Amino acid sequence: LGRVLVDELARHGMRHAVVAPGSRSAPLALALAEHPAIELRVTLDERSASFLALGIAKATRLPTAVLCTSGTAAANFHPAVLEAHHSRTPLIVFTADRPPELRDTGASQTIDQLKLYGDSVRWFAEVGVPEELASSNGYWRSLASRAWAAAQGSPPGPVHLNVAFRDPLVPDMTDVPYAFGLEGRPDGRPWTELRRGSPGLDERQVEELATELSRASAGAIVAGAGPFDAAPIHRLARRLGWPLLADPFSGARTPGSISTYDALLRSEAFGKLVAPDVVIRVGAGLLSKSLAKFVEQSPRQILIDRDAAFLDPRRSTDLIVAAEPAGLCDALSAAAGEGDPASDLHESWIEAERKARTIIDGLLGDRAEPSEPRTARDVAAAVPDGGSLVVASSMPLRDVESFMAPRDGLRLVANRGANGIDGFVSTALGVALSEGGPTVALSGDLSILHDQNGFLTSHGRPHGPIDASFVVINNDGGGIFSFLPQARLPEHFEELFGTPQGIDFSLLARLHGCGYTAVEKADELPGAVAGSIDRGGTNLIEVRTERAPNVDLHEEIWAAVADAFR
């Protein structure tokens, strides 16, 4: 059973698997370890293991397997399953189980694992105990094919296979040979392939929508968390003469997009100047409150989503178009025809972007000591072309959104599905394992501490260290809370929200055999990132900041940008 499932998934294209150690899972673990096409990592902590698999899957967009033994091990997968569910990340979750006769009997390490993750999986299968039947091979291979298809369904997401094994759990040399064939289809073909067309509108529907857009006097395209193929979205924006307001995690924050919208839209005067009559949105919920308000105030709000998901936390969207954004944007551009765009809003936005960028860069450049906004801006610029930047919730995410300048050649990854601060180290290491160029991670101190066990993977034998650079903004606690109303409750603030941990990150690095650098001056950061990438292995780069002055700096920036539009 173990060998057949793994072989079938490999035929579909699975290349990575993560295993957390245990005994009940041994048949599958051995099969994963022995398959030549599968790159395997072993991670002690199941929560870290599942986030490692999640990071690989986010980076490769391919289903990645994660396996654990029976009992509480399976429950430790739950946070990553939820993130995969909400971020539409394909994951194949194997939980090993006791056979039915041992369940609910007080047998050791046995819990109810059936549908453990509730509605958060695309498909659950109780695979059952392997039986020696002529039909078993077809059953197991078809099951693996279905798991693969479900993980890449509409929407993609996690699949849970609960696999029960009876003793003996490792190959028994006294076994008589298996009575039936276990081969897959010839030429390495999968057992059952699922072919899907891409969702879209028909010609008449495209025409109708294009006509509506051409009549708009003040439109905007807003790209939220994706990732998307950015070029078609840019082309449509240019064709219509509309601005493209691009969240970094859309993949569309490339030259020509608007990146300073969060600060700009905090200005009421600027907001009035650019008030839209149509907004086209792609991607998930918007972190920036000022951007969300901008969208909400538009009388017409169109969401394009391939899975027809109701991504509409403000309940204000009035049209959802079920289509692949890239394909639809190209179709709309073609329907809009040649000639000058009807709108010149793009130009006003580009001018405002230039102004805001100058103000922000001026304020950040004035300070020699490191700040959180500058760290976000500079780290996003410092990752070499073809590299990845993995960003933690919540201030690092917000600061990258607010301060990252548009650029090409950068893949951005974050756990935006459920916005947890958990599993961050492992997610970043998973991205690093996907072989997509140098990986840099930007995180707060608490996010790093939350998944310290993740570092166990980085020096995990026998593979050696993973190449990843962790930039840690250490403000000794949860900086986000200083922006929230609880900041006005000084008697409880530090204990309940600030939660300083006082950890020495150089010792943490030493414990895990990671390199360590402290950045004392703001302009040392790009060099520190480049140095870490050159050195290889997992390195920590600590940037110390303070929470209260960080709020002041953000407010200063917002006020200065607003002033320019008075």
Ligand SMILES: Cc1ncc(C[n+]2csc(CCOP(=O)(O)OP(=O)(O)O)c2C)c(N)n1
């Ligand atoms: C699993 C999980 N637990 C708790 C939270 C709530 N939370 C959001 S941000 C945050 C503090 C993060 O601190 P840090 O990583 O140091 O980043 P900073 O806000 O200081 O930039 C907490 C506890 C969460 N999002 N996810």
Ligand SMILES: [Mg+2]
């Ligand atoms: Mg912090």
